[in-house]
Amino acid sequence: MFDIMGEDLRNMRLSVGKTTKEMAKKAGVSRVTYENWETGVGEPRMNQFLDIGHACSLSLAPLFKQISTLRDQFNQRDENETPQKVRKRASKKFKT
Structure with a gap:
């Protein structure tokens, strides 16, 4: 959709020391779904990505x-x- 790779999500998460469970909660999905995104299986919708970015203190x-x-x-x-x-x-x- 917008060319975010699983590794990018992982790097964002690790940069703020959060667990996959914490990030899944921020995105409103299960831990398994979030972990799938990080391994390249599927990807977040735009609103989910924005929630993840906010949780990682990214500037829009x-x-x-x-x-x-x-x-x-x-x-x-x-x-x-x-x-x-x-x-x-x-x-x-x-x-x-």
Whole structure:
């Protein structure tokens, strides 16, 4: 879905010294389900991932800054400019 790998979840969890049971509770799933995610079997939904990120003290500020920048770009577009041109320009700005 959003390219988070099991190893990423494991690293996030270990960085804050939490158990798989604790993380499963934060995500609202069973320990077995959470452990499956860490081994690459399935993956969390976006809301579950955000809960996990919050539990691991990850900052969402960079994501919200990008969203705000995109909002500003779309709000400032010329009335004659097509949405496709705006999307193309915005996608170029955030390519890594």
